[in-house]
Amino acid sequence: MxxxxxxxxxxxxxxxxxxxxxxxxxxxxxxxxxxxxxxxxxxxxxxxxxxxxxxxxxxxxxxxxxxxxxxxxxxxxxxxxxxxxxxxxxxxxxxxxxxxxxxxxxxxxxxxxxxxxxxxxxxxxxxxxxxxxxxxxxxxxxxxxxxxxxxxxxxxxxxxxxxxxxxxxxxxxxxxxxPIIRAADGLAESSRNQRLSDADRDAALVLSRVLFDLEERASTGQPLDIEGAWAQLRSAEGVRLDHLELVDAATLEPLTVTGALDRPALVVAAIHVGQVRLIDNIELLPR
Amino acid sequence: MxxxxxxxxxxxxxxxxxxxxxxxxxxxxxxxxxxxxxxxxxxxxxxxxxxxxxxxxxxxxxxxxxxxxxxxxxxxxxxxxxxxxxxxxxxxxxxxxxxxxxxxxxxxxxxxxxxxxxxxxxxxxxxxxxxxxxxxxxxxxxxxxxxxxxxxxxxxxxxxxxxxxxxxxxxxxxxxxxPIIRAADGLAESSRNQRLSDADRDAALVLSRVLFDLEERASTGQPLDIEGAWAQLRSAEGVRLDHLELVDAATLEPLTVTGALDRPALVVAAIHVGQVRLIDNIELLPR
Missing domain, CATH: 3.40.50.620 (HUPs)
Structure with a gap:
């Protein structure tokens, strides 16, 4: 090489x-x-x-x-x-x-x-x-x-x-x-994870949990609860929400969904944990 | 083809x-x-x-x-x-x-x-x-x-x-x-020349004359007279001066020369003639 x-x-x-x-x-x-x-x-x-x-x-x-x-x-x-x-x-x-x-x-x-x-x-x-x-x-x-x-x-x-x-x-x-590679605890792999303390890392897991929950809702036809996701991240210990948004998977334009999803979408999110800013996302497919 | x-x-x-x-x-x-x-x-x-x-x-x-x-x-x-x-x-x-x-x-x-x-x-x-x-x-x-x-x-x-x-x-x-290709009368070839009337074309020739004059001055070691060139173009019939500037040939940054030229330079210029905007330039080399 x-x-x-x-x-x-x-x-x-x-x-x-x-x-x-x-x-x-x-x-x-x-x-x-x-x-x-x-x-x-x-x-x-x-x-x-x-x-x-x-x-x-x-x-x-x-x-x-x-x-x-x-x-x-x-x-x-x-x-x-x-x-x-x-x-x-x-x-x-x-x-x-x-x-x-x-x-x-x-x-x-x-x-x-x-x-x-x-x-x-x-x-x-x-x-x-x-x-x-x-x-x-x-x-x-x-x-x-x-x-x-x-x-x-x-x-x-x-x-x-x-x-x-x-x-x-x-x-x-x-x-x-x-595709995203995740650690066993769900955290998306990132070079910045090296800079997380053990406590920070525990705190950071709320992000992937929230995304998995939205994926579960989409796949079972429940209404997506983006506001609920915001609330969960805002009230989580040791974490500061930067953004979490539902967007069109192709154009990244903001998407408002009232009923079930009608097209491939992404939830993209960023949080701050300690001195580190972490991002993650998950793809949501219409049923 | x-x-x-x-x-x-x-x-x-x-x-x-x-x-x-x-x-x-x-x-x-x-x-x-x-x-x-x-x-x-x-x-x-x-x-x-x-x-x-x-x-x-x-x-x-x-x-x-x-x-x-x-x-x-x-x-x-x-x-x-x-x-x-x-x-x-x-x-x-x-x-x-x-x-x-x-x-x-x-x-x-x-x-x-x-x-x-x-x-x-x-x-x-x-x-x-x-x-x-x-x-x-x-x-x-x-x-x-x-x-x-x-x-x-x-x-x-x-x-x-x-x-x-x-x-x-x-x-x-x-x-x-x-290099620039010029017609026999000195006008630099341009697709926009098609849109010049005969009178416009005659008027436009002042631009190449002014540039040739500056080239002559540079090659014979006379002081460049940029202000004189401006005055000539400003007083010419049927022509409106857009800009005429002496710049570094490599960087196009404005150049002020008091004595003889100490590096390759360009005079770049643009004028309006009738509805048409024409550009031209000439390279000046230090003696």
Whole structure:
């Protein structure tokens, strides 16, 4: 397995493979890899001849006020990540530093701007976040030129934004969304879980419980009780609700349902636990 | 020569050529082709095995208030353009309609935003213009995946913005800028020249005369007299000065020169003549 620290090393490794017509799968990550990432890599390994994983904590997507600490504190563990990726059969790891990605200023002049779609839900709490995501992902697509790129469904809005990036700018590749991986206690895997104390983690479980309860209601035809879910999260110990919303699964536009569901929907949610912000979501299908 | 009206027709034509490893040159145009475009195509023909020319009057780059008429009035002459491109030895013409490019809404949700660089000079008169240019060019790069793309130096700011697009988003291709083609009377070739009356055209010639004069001063080591150039354009009959500025040739940042030039510079200018807005520029080299 090659670990490329520069764009040139990456291109030198990929150009001959591309000339040979090998299919390439890309798994973009910010490192601090866990079983969720491993499931992305496994899927990419299954579907492509060459698997590239990028590890880059992208400052652009932390640009909003108050995100500085989150950027500084984001876990970095390149050696452990490289070992995990080697075990998963990855061919090339691309792990550039900020200057290699964005030049001496550390900032691009041109950005991909996500508009309305990036301003709602997660974007409402983190202005500019999805612009930073879309910009770095566009760069990675151009550097790696994959046939397929793999993203975790846990970041549901990110998946929707990236699908739109590919559609609106005609990137010639397929986006594959991979289901959420959960720990035995129900918590969705996240690099940020490392920063939870045991008590925080116990408190955080209310989120997946609330989502499972909504899923159960949808699958048994009971009316969805979004207000009830809010109330449960607002009254939970050690947790602060950021948002929980029912949205159209394809467009992420807010959905109001009076009777039974009439289309695939998502409940997307974010909470704060201690110093950590956690997100989760669940798909609800009409009966 | 194939004329592809859809993305699918374009991809079907290019995929086998790409698999064979043929080099591809792209010349993006808005049609109404003249000798300036022919020089771009000739250069692309010289340097690539396959030449693709796109013809698409991109509504996104006319989005600013007041640009609607310019968009509606922009000359459209597909048959004549196709004949010219066939004669120049082009392999594939890509001529989609607006819905094919942008879908049923006619607008992307994600845009490439050019920031400060797109807000100065031409961009000051045409807010959003360079965002529209960068967005459609990103799409064309992804659809055609050329090895080289050709742009006229006449649109000096466009060349600078596109170079930055390629650098900031890591598009894997080379940008080639081709010198301005001028008519015998000095007027820079432009599709908009078609809309000039004979009297307008005579009036418009003051612009290239003023630029040639500045070039002469720079080459003979006389002080540049930008204020004098402004005065000449402001007092010229039938002409309204939009802007004339001395800028750094690489960054397009404004330049103040007291003595002789110490680096490559551009004078970029725009005037209104009748209903038409014309641009021109000239490169000034230090002695």
């Amino acid at each position: 090659l670990v490329a620290r520069t764009k040139k090393e990456l291109l030198d490794a990929l150009t001959p493979l591309r000339t040979q017509g090998r299919s390439i799968g890309l798994v973009p990550t910010m490192g601090a890899l866990h079983s969720g990432h491993a499931s992305l890599v496994a899927k990419a390994r299954e579907e492509n001849e060459v698997v590239v994983t990028s590890i880059f904590v992208n400052p652009l997507q932390f640009e909003a006020l108050g995100d500085c600490d989150d950027y500084r504190n984001y876990p970095r563990q390149l050696d452990a990540d490289v070992a995990l990726l080697e075990a998963e059969g990855v061919d090339v790891v691309f792990a550039p530093d900020v200057e290699e990605m964005y030049g001496p200023t550390g900032l691009p002049m041109l950005w991909v701007r996500t508009g309305e779609m990036g301003e709602r839900l997660e974007g409402a709490s983190r202005p500019g976040h999805f612009d930073g995501v879309a910009t770095v992902v566009a760069k990675l697509f151009n550097l790696v030129r994959p046939d397929r790129a793999y993203f975790g469904q846990k970041d549901a809005q990110q998946v929707a934004v990236i699908r739109r990036l590919v559609g609106d700018l005609d990137f010639p590749l397929e986006i594959c969304a991979v | 194939l004329v592809a009206r859809t993305k699918k027709e374009l991809l079907d034509a290019l995929t086998p050529l790409r698999t064979q490893g043929r080099s591809i040159g792209l010349v993006p145009t808005m049609g109404a082709l003249h000798s300036g475009h022919a020089s771009l195509v000739a250069k692309a023909r010289e340097e690539n095995e396959v030449v693709v020319t796109s013809i698409f009057v991109n509504p996104l780059q006319f989005e600013a208030l007041g640009d609607c008429d310019d968009y509606r009035n922009y000359p459209r002459q597909l048959d004549a353009d196709v004949a010219l491109l066939e004669a120049e030895g082009v392999d594939v013409v890509f001529a989609p309609d607006v819905e094919e490019m942008y879908g049923p809404t006619g607008l992307p949700m994600l845009w490439v935003r050019t920031g400060e660089m797109g807000e100065r000079l031409e961009g000051a008169s045409r807010p959003g213009h360079f965002d529209g240019v960068a967005t459609v060019v990103a799409k064309l790069f992804n659809l055609v995946r050329p090895d080289r793309a050709y742009f006229g130096q006449k649109d000096a700011q466009q060349v600078a913005v596109i170079r930055r697009l390629v650098g900031d988003l890591d598009f894997p291709l080379e940008i080639c800028a081709v």
